[in-house]
Amino acid sequence: MNALTAKSDASTLLYMEDVTVSFDGFKAINQLNLYIEEGELRCIIGPNGAGKSTMMDIVTGKTRPDKGVVTFGGDIDLLALDEPEIATIGIGRKFQKPTVFEALTVFENLEVAVEGERSPGFNWRYGLSNLQKERIADVAEIIGLSDQLGAPAQILSHGQKQWLEIGMLLVQKPRLLLVDEPVAGMTHQEMDRTGELLVSLAGSHTVVVVEHDMDFVRSLDSRVTVLHQGSVLAEGSMTDIQANTEVKRVYLGE
Amino acid sequence: MMGTLLRGDRGGQVLLTVLAICAVVMPMCNLMLPVEHPWHVSTYQLNLFGKYLCYALLAMSVDLVWGYMGFLSLGHGAFFGLGGYAMGMYLMRQIGDRGVYGNPELPDFMVFLNWESLPWYWWGFDFFPVALIAVFLVPGLLAFIFGWLAFRSRVNGVYLSIISQAMTYALMLAFFRNEFGFGGNNGLTDFKDILGFPISAQGTRVALFVASAVAVIAGYLLCRSIVQSRAGRVVVAIRDAEDRARFLGYRVESYQLLVLVISAMLAGLAGALYVPQVGIINPGEFSPLNSIEIVIWVAIGGRATLYGAVLGALLVSFSKSWFTAVLPDYWIFALGALFVLSTLLLPAGVAGITRRRVTST
Numbered sequence A: 001m002n003a004l005t006a007k008s009d010a011s012t013l014l015y016m017e018d019v020t021v022s023f024d025g026f027k028a029i030n031q032l033n034l035y036i037e038e039g040e041l042r043c044i045i046g047p048n049g050a051g052k053s054t055m056m057d058i059v060t061g062k063t064r065p066d067k068g069v070v071t072f073g074g075d076i077d078l079l080a081l082d083e084p085e086i087a088t089i090g091i092g093r094k095f096q097k098p099t100v101f102e103a104l105t106v107f108e109n110l111e112v113a114v115e116g117e118r119s120p121g122f123n124w125r126y127g128l129s130n131l132q133k134e135r136i137a138d139v140a141e142i143i144g145l146s147d148q149l150g151a152p153a154q155i156l157s158h159g160q161k162q163w164l165e166i167g168m169l170l171v172q173k174p175r176l177l178l179v180d181e182p183v184a185g186m187t188h189q190e191m192d193r194t195g196e197l198l199v200s201l202a203g204s205h206t207v208v209v210v211e212h213d214m215d216f217v218r219s220l221d222s223r224v225t226v227l228h229q230g231s232v233l234a235e236g237s238m239t240d241i242q243a244n245t246e247v248k249r250v251y252l253g254e
Numbered sequence B: 001m002m003g004t005l006l007r008g009d010r011g012g013q014v015l016l017t018v019l020a021i022c023a024v025v026m027p028m029c030n031l032m033l034p035v036e037h038p039w040h041v042s043t044y045q046l047n048l049f050g051k052y053l054c055y056a057l058l059a060m061s062v063d064l065v066w067g068y069m070g071f072l073s074l075g076h077g078a079f080f081g082l083g084g085y086a087m088g089m090y091l092m093r094q095i096g097d098r099g100v101y102g103n104p105e106l107p108d109f110m111v112f113l114n115w116e117s118l119p120w121y122w123w124g125f126d127f128f129p130v131a132l133i134a135v136f137l138v139p140g141l142l143a144f145i146f147g148w149l150a151f152r153s154r155v156n157g158v159y160l161s162i163i164s165q166a167m168t169y170a171l172m173l174a175f176f177r178n179e180f181g182f183g184g185n186n187g188l189t190d191f192k193d194i195l196g197f198p199i200s201a202q203g204t205r206v207a208l209f210v211a212s213a214v215a216v217i218a219g220y221l222l223c224r225s226i227v228q229s230r231a232g233r234v235v236v237a238i239r240d241a242e243d244r245a246r247f248l249g250y251r252v253e254s255y256q257l258l259v260l261v262i263s264a265m266l267a268g269l270a271g272a273l274y275v276p277q278v279g280i281i282n283p284g285e286f287s288p289l290n291s292i293e294i295v296i297w298v299a300i301g302g303r304a305t306l307y308g309a310v311l312g313a314l315l316v317s318f319s320k321s322w323f324t325a326v327l328p329d330y331w332i333f334a335l336g337a338l339f340v341l342s343t344l345l346l347p348a349g350v351a352g353i354t355r356r357r358v359t360s361t
Helices: A052-059 A083-088 A106-113 A120-125 A130-142 A158-171 A188-201 A214-220 A238-243 A245-252 B010-031 B043-068 B076-098 B108-112 B128-152 B157-176 B202-227 B230-240 B242-247 B252-278 B288-301 B307-326 B328-345 B349-354
Strands: A012-023 A026-037 A041-045 A067-072 A091-094 A176-180 A206-210 A223-228 A231-236
Touching: A012 A052, A012 A206, A026 A052, A026 A206, A026 A231, A041 A052, A041 A188, A041 A214, A052 A176, A052 A206, A083 A091, A083 B242, A091 A158, A106 A130, A106 A158, A106 B230, A120 B230, A120 B252, A130 A158, A158 A176, A158 A188, A188 A206, A188 A214, A223 A238, A223 A245, A231 A238, A231 A245, A238 A245, B010 B043, B010 B202, B010 B307, B010 B349, B043 B076, B043 B202, B043 B230, B043 B252, B043 B288, B043 B307, B076 B128, B076 B157, B076 B252, B076 B288, B128 B157, B128 B252, B157 B288, B202 B230, B202 B252, B202 B307, B230 B242, B230 B252, B242 B252, B288 B307, B288 B328, B288 B349, B307 B328, B307 B349
Parallel strands: A041 A206, A041 A223, A091 A176, A176 A206
Antiparallel strands: A012 A026, A012 A067, A223 A231
């Protein structure tokens, strides 16, 4: 344990050590070690089935690992908490498939997501505080949906839905944002704007991006982790990663 | 208060206004106009309408869980039946020694079964307040236990529907048994008084009709207070993407539990108002077919509008009474056809005809 903890220090926000999970004998995650620093922007890439989504499922409490240690903010054991508890302590997740609440308006989507009391009794009796309203207005501005607050989410374009979902993450005020394939199905322009948004969020938030699109990952200019068969294959800058022969072999079959 | 609850709910505003007018004008037409007057409303008609208002309240309770929360309940007849039985027990106790056997201590069916004393679960039902509490508490408790087990285990979709149907079926079988202590096959009937008034008197009928209309209005406002609150938005969010709501930090099962319990209590109230108006409650109320019929009312009226459910229940019930008078054997086919046609032609129900596209409030 001493040798392991040496790798993490006080600024480590998310700490995953020796995590293994298998489904019907198949090891989706195999002795994974992953450390995310506070305020960092980190990209996670890897071929299909490398364990990227399973990794997110573990962090957000959807999947329980067979063994391993997962802590948040130094002392919170994530494996002892369930999904709502993990969300409440400050971990937000954007899904691969944009999942906004279709029947609700843009404003209502943000309203449901905004940081605050989560109990049914409270939300039955009380509306939004002024602070929450301001926060929603600010975020609507950031994601470029200020003019469409009253529109039902189902009429938004694909890219707009992706942004709305990022907006829902932002109003939630998480310390850690887990973003799964944020630019899937986006135009180049939309991709650029999304990239700028994610880069601007780093620092005040910790952002972990799972992405397939290599051009997009390169444009983020962040530290990159390559997953392969459930464990870390390589880690470093995008230039290092591209020069790495192991990565080439896995990706290009050389 | 009412203004904010009904803001943006055009259908609700119209519906509640019409209901309120009916609740005042129809009793007047019954009590004050002579029988031969063209505007006279007979006590029979009033009683029939009162009965259908109970159905409307029941349909609303189903719309709350199905339309807004996505739980297609095929067992709401159980909550309705339990509320009805609680009221029926009070009415049985009011009979006193006027039963066939003239026993002042025991209802007729218990004398018939040679029971020595009143079972403990009948204690207190001589008093109206106790019965009234039971009307809400018993269905609420069943809903709580059902929801606690189902929602915590994250049972949903068609499995949840089937379990709800099994629940009402099990209750039906239990209530059919004589030793269960609720009159078995025959149920509870031969009621004499309610709160000291003769149950079949004109004035009592009118009062029960008004009470039913008031209950529908109050129930509507209660449901609106939920669906137009932030909690209501969360409930819709849970319906559309349960996992997403969970990752936002919502304890999904507590929302589902709260809504189900409130819905069950409304259904219980509907049953309690229904029983004195029809004069009988028997285990047939727990039949799965009844629960399915409620779902058809809501589907025909239009889901997730509340007023659509009320409309659907009234529409189908009045067609039923007309149809069963003309072609009694074919009603079930007509109902099926109505359901199929409305699903094909009016996916948003009757309410969808008037309602424009989904807009925000």
